[in-house]
Every structure is written in structure tokens, then in C-alpha cells.
Amino acid sequence: MQQLSGSEIKTRFPEIRCRELSMFGALSNDSLQFLLAEGRVLEYAAGETLFHDGDASERFYIILDGSLGYFRKEQGEAIHIRSFRTGEQLGYVGMIGLHERRGDAVAEVDSCVLEISCELFHRVCDTFASDFVIFLINMTREMSREITDLDAICSGLSAQLRKR
DSSP states (O other): OEEOOHHHHHHHSOHHHHTTSGGGTTOOHHHHHHHHHHSEEEEEOTTOEEEOTTOOOOEEEEEEESEEEEEEEETTEEEEEEEEETTOEESHHHHHHTOOOOSEEEESSSEEEEEEEHHHHHHHHHHOHHHHHHHHHHHHHHHHHHHHHHHHHHHHHHHHHHHO
8 A cells, every 4th residue: 555645646636537436526626625635545456455354443435546345254254245436435334333344445456545534524524514514415325325235135135045
């Protein structure tokens, strides 16, 4: 893992590209620049681990480029739960739920993420109150899609079990 410099961030993730990401939809230019400047933009090589099961959930990540796999252990085996793709967030649920990580996040391909700590999240709320509401709506919308996907998975598994 390596942290990108301010100039690398501006070159690789200009505002026009960031605007295409659902997490940043409708945010003001000032709040978007604040997030990119005050957060950490981290680059992970394929196979590198972002966080481990049991780690503290003191931050979450917005995937700027790439794909991260999320795995939970079941009877000692790592089970792939899902892949998180460019524009999605990973780790917000643990942070806001105040519980430790419940799985491992691993870069599936070379990936860049914006790390947003609890402290930065609070500063966005204080500094950009209107944008903070939009940011929360964006995250809630994504979580709603995740819940819908999980419902479909549970429904499919339930149907398979009934056939047995």
C-alpha cells in the first residue's frame, strides 16, 4: 500500500472523473476537494489487504478505481461475500455501527481508495452541513441496493434449501 501525493491525486482523479462516482454525486466542489485533500488516497496492489477481521472500524473507504473483495470466515474458510467496485464505499457499516471489522477486504486488482476516518467524517459534517446530508443520502442509497441484493441472495438460498 502506498499513499498518493496531492499532485498524483489531481492528475489521476480530477474533479470531472470523481463526479462520475455515485458517492460524490451532487456534492459541492469545495466539499469534494476537502475530502480528497483531507482524506488519504491509498493505492493497493492486487492481493493486498485493506483490513482484517477484528480490526477496529475507525474509517471507511470510497473506491476511486479498482475492485475490492470482502471475505468472511466460516469454519476456518474465507468465503467471498461480494466485490465492491469503483464508486462504491466499503466499511461504513462497521464504522457507523461501532463494531469491529467482521471480515477481510482484499484488493482484487490494483486499486485506489479514499480513506475517510471518523474524525474526517465529523469534520465534513461540521464544515459542509448541506453536503454532508447529500453524502449520507448517497451512502444510504448504495446500502439500500446492497440490502436488495442480499435479499435476493437469501431468497435464492432459501428456495434451494426447500428443494432438498
